[in-house]
Amino acid sequence: MKKILIIGATSAIAQETSKVYATAKNELILWGRNSQMLEAIASDLRVRGAGKVSVISHDLNDLSSHQKLVNDIWTNHGSVDVVLVAHGVLGDPRKAEVDQAEMLHLLNSNFVSHASLLTYIAPKMVAQKNGTIAVISSVAGDRGKQSNYVYGSAKAGMTCFLDGMRNRLFGTGVHIVNLKLGPVDTPMTKDHKKSPLFGKAPQVGAGIARAIEDQKNTVYLPFFWRYIMWIICSIPENIFKRLRL
Amino acid sequence: MRDNQSWGQYPLATDQTLYPFSNRFSLLPKVSASLLPRGLGRSYGDSCLNDHGVLLSSTGLNRYIDFNQETGVLCCEAGVSFDEILQLAVPRGWFLPVTPGTKFITVGGAIANDIHGKNHHIAGNFGHHVSRFEILRSSGERLICSRNENSDLFYATIGGLGLTGFITWVEFNLTKIDSSWIDQEQIQFHSLSEFFEIAAESETGYEYTVAWVDCVSSEKDIRGIFIRGNFAKPQATENYKVHKLTSLKNIPVYFPEITLNKFSIRAFNELYFRKNITPRKKNLVHYEPFFYPLDAIHNWNRIYGKRGFLQYQFVVPYKNDSGAAVQKIIQLLNKSQMGSFLAVLKTFGNVPSEGMMSFPKEGVTLALDFANYGEDLYQVLEECDAIVRSAGGAVYPAKDARMSKESFSAFYPQRKSFEQFIDPQFSSSFWRRVR
Numbered sequence: 059m060k061k062i063l064i065i066g067a068t069s070a071i072a073q074e075t076s077k078v079y080a081t082a083k084n085e086l087i088l089w090g091r092n093s094q095m096l097e098a099i100a101s102d103l104r105v106r107g108a109g110k111v112s113v114i115s116h117d118l119n120d121l122s123s124h125q126k127l128v129n130d131i132w133t134n135h136g137s138v139d140v141v142l143v144a145h146g147v148l149g150d151p152r153k154a155e156v157d158q159a160e161m162l163h164l165l166n167s168n169f170v171s172h173a174s175l176l177t178y179i180a181p182k183m184v185a186q187k188n189g190t191i192a193v194i195s196s197v198a199g200d201r202g203k204q205s206n207y208v209y210g211s212a213k214a215g216m217t218c219f220l221d222g223m224r225n226r227l228f229g230t231g232v233h234i235v236n237l238k239l240g241p242v243d244t245p246m247t248k249d250h251k252k253s254p255l256f257g258k259a260p261q262v263g264a265g266i267a268r269a270i271e272d273q274k275n276t277v278y279l280p281f282f283w284r285y286i287m288w289i290i291c292s293i294p295e296n297i298f299k300r301l302r303l
Numbered sequence: 304m305r306d307n308q309s310w311g312q313y314p315l316a317t318d319q320t321l322y323p324f325s326n327r328f329s330l331l332p333k334v335s336a337s338l339l340p341r342g343l344g345r346s347y348g349d350s351c352l353n354d355h356g357v358l359l360s361s362t363g364l365n366r367y368i369d370f371n372q373e374t375g376v377l378c379c380e381a382g383v384s385f386d387e388i389l390q391l392a393v394p395r396g397w398f399l400p401v402t403p404g405t406k407f408i409t410v411g412g413a414i415a416n417d418i419h420g421k422n423h424h425i426a427g428n429f430g431h432h433v434s435r436f437e438i439l440r441s442s443g444e445r446l447i448c449s450r451n452e453n454s455d456l457f458y459a460t461i462g463g464l465g466l467t468g469f470i471t472w473v474e475f476n477l478t479k480i481d482s483s484w485i486d487q488e489q490i491q492f493h494s495l496s497e498f499f500e501i502a503a504e505s506e507t508g509y510e511y512t513v514a515w516v517d518c519v520s521s522e523k524d525i526r527g528i529f530i531r532g533n534f535a536k537p538q539a540t541e542n543y544k545v546h547k548l549t550s551l552k553n554i555p556v557y558f559p560e561i562t563l564n565k566f567s568i569r570a571f572n573e574l575y576f577r578k579n580i581t582p583r584k585k586n587l588v589h590y591e592p593f594f595y596p597l598d599a600i601h602n603w604n605r606i607y608g609k610r611g612f613l614q615y616q617f618v619v620p621y622k623n624d625s626g627a628a629v630q631k632i633i634q635l636l637n638k639s640q641m642g643s644f645l646a647v648l649k650t651f652g653n654v655p656s657e658g659m660m661s662f663p664k665e666g667v668t669l670a671l672d673f674a675n676y677g678e679d680l681y682q683v684l685e686e687c688d689a690i691v692r693s694a695g696g697a698v699y700p701a702k703d704a705r706m707s708k709e710s711f712s713a714f715y716p717q718r719k720s721f722e723q724f725i726d727p728q729f730s731s732s733f734w735r736r737v738r
């Protein structure tokens with residue numbers, strides 16, 4: 059039985075990954091903002107077979123709380139085997155182009171909050187000499203494009219941060235997984251026109267658990283995004299800048 | 304892409320907005336358009352469609368709330384699918400109390416159509432096994448309904464076609480099983496009266512009964528295969544193992560319309576009848592192919608081509624006239640050369656339905672599939688409706704795309720008193736058509 063900490067536990071994808079862990083009878087710690095939803099998810103995971111489920115409801119953008127909450131988790135649970143950081147927002151990309159508050163909101167909710175959490179979580183894991191930290195990032199971070207570059211740059215920052223941290227922690231027993239997701243059909247993307255490229259939350263959720271199990275460095279989910287992004291990244295900038303993507 | 308249509312792909316709805324409803328504590332969206340709950344869209348006609356309206360999709364409401372391993376009482380959100388429940392329950396020795404011919408439906412959809420299965424003669428409908436649920440109305444009101452609490456709304460919602468409000472969660476009983484295998488027996492029959500004999504003899508002693516019938520053979524009477532079974536006693540191996548289908552086949556495109564014609568339908572039925580070489584065959588089968596033979600092929604509805612297809616399911620009493628109405632309808636369809644690819648015949652037992660608008664009642668029910676032949680077919684089905692009307696039967700709204708207002712009122716005279724329970728903001732394409 060492993061102890062799994064899910065940060066941003068009410069996200070549709072995180073719920074699917076949590077189900078995989080619950081069915082395998084692991085213990086879960088759910089951290090998110092909406093306490094009512096966290097309790098609903100906790101009940102679901104208990105029915106599915108989770109050994110024990112506890113919840114922490116606190117706004118993840120409240121950076122000043124991170125240190126204490128992370129300390130509390132390790133105090134209460136002794137150790138944590140896997141941390142999945144799953145929160146994030148798509149925001150309003152048009153607004154973020156011109157509105158400083160929206161732009162900062164996107165950067166904070168997709169990068170700053172994650173970096174802050176990892177700053178406190180990594181030393182805990184290093185101290186226990188093992189564990190996996192997995193973070194949900196996005197293919198949008200592979201190349202900036204006009205439709206969502208603020209969100210994309212937060213994710214690009216995330217990738218750089220994770221690569222660096224993985225490199226630093228090599229040899230400590232702590233591993234870092236960067237999960238680059240393509241668009242997934244969830245409430246977060248409800249206003250987006252669906253295409254066959256949209257992933258399904260249960261498959262993507264299960265793919266995350268598998269990537270963690272396999273100790274991957276970087277995975278694309280669904281897998282075909284690796285090839286799509288390879289093509290997109292190989293377009294010369296002189297051409298790329300003219301495209302409407 | 305044909306998103307958010309019905310399983311029969313006919314009629315096609317236009318201008319629908321999908322609203323994913325994934326937080327059961329939140330309120331319904333504030334919009335001026337009409338609302339209709341939507342599960343997995345396994346209804347055939349237009350009862351799960353809402354032209355120019357909003358579909359409140361429940362598939363994100365897929366959380367369990369509580370499960371009592373000792374009593375088999377399961378409480379879950381309304382968008383949990385039967386497929387998921389089987390994955391949870393079967394390994395723990397429990398099974399769905401009532402299940403339709405597909406596991407890709409939601410608990411909410413099972414209540415709204417008060418679905419029936421192969422065990423109707425023993426277990427009644429799905430509604431009989433439901434103890435409580437919560438209804439969220441457009442006014443923001445939340446009502447817990449049971450046989451004791453808000454009981455009028457409870458009985459109106461069971462079989463209430465999604466019109467009485469949005470079901471957020473449901474509590475119901477599962478059935479204990481000893482294994483995930485079925486002791487099955489298949490018996491050939493060569494006439495309707497023979498079918499009734501076997502059905503009567505199987506009513507006690509067999510939990511699950513159904514018959515596949517060949518309505519297109521050139522013989523005078525119908526012929527078919529009666530299938531009956533019970534969950535098997537524990538086997539030494541494989542106990543409670545959830546069966547994984549080795550290959551889930553997918554129909555990726557719509558078949559051209561000529562695939563299913565008079566000849567291929569007749570050939571298929573001939574082959575199906577002959578697959579049982581002996582008149583009686585006993586074997587042990589896993590519950591999966593026993594209950595859900597069609598689920599092995601994803602999107603099988605596409606074999607009917609882009610014009611879609613229609614199901615026609617009716618129930619008529621048969622005890623006094625030995626099924627004269629069924630006989631008449633089969634003859635009528637045969638004469639008009641409207642071949643049905645798949646026909647399923649079953650007797651409903653005398654467990655009275657509890658839902659105000661529930662379809663099942665004591666009698667015999669026949670379900671038929673038709674490629675969408677157009678006007679000619681609608682004409683013939685109209686004539687079938689007349690036969691069902693005069694026999695005092697009913698047609699199943701979950702599978703209907705065309706019945707007239709007059710037929711609907713005749714089949715469901717209680718519809719007037721049902722109307723008072725409809726949420727003022729709720730409606731469906733079906734309801735606007737038959738009202």
Ligand SMILES: Cc1cc2nc3c(=O)[nH]c(=O)nc-3n(C[C@H](O)[C@H](O)[C@H](O)COP(=O)(O)OP(=O)(O)OC[C@H]3O[C@@H](n4cnc5c(N)ncnc54)[C@H](O)[C@@H]3O)c2cc1C
Pocket residue numbers: 310339340341342343344345346347350351361381382402403404405407408409410411412413415416417418419420421463464465466468469470471597701
């Ligand atoms: C292959 C196949 C075999 C079938 N066999 C049978 C059978 O043997 N017996 C039988 O009875 N039926 C059978 N059916 C029909 C099917 O069981 C019903 O149509 C069922 O209601 C579909 O459930 P759904 O979740 O797909 O709901 P949908 O089709 O999406 O919706 C059905 C109705 O439920 C309402 N609804 C859905 N969710 C909610 C909610 N949360 N609150 C309130 N209302 C809600 C909708 O408004 C609509 O009126 C079969 C269908 C198929 C495709």
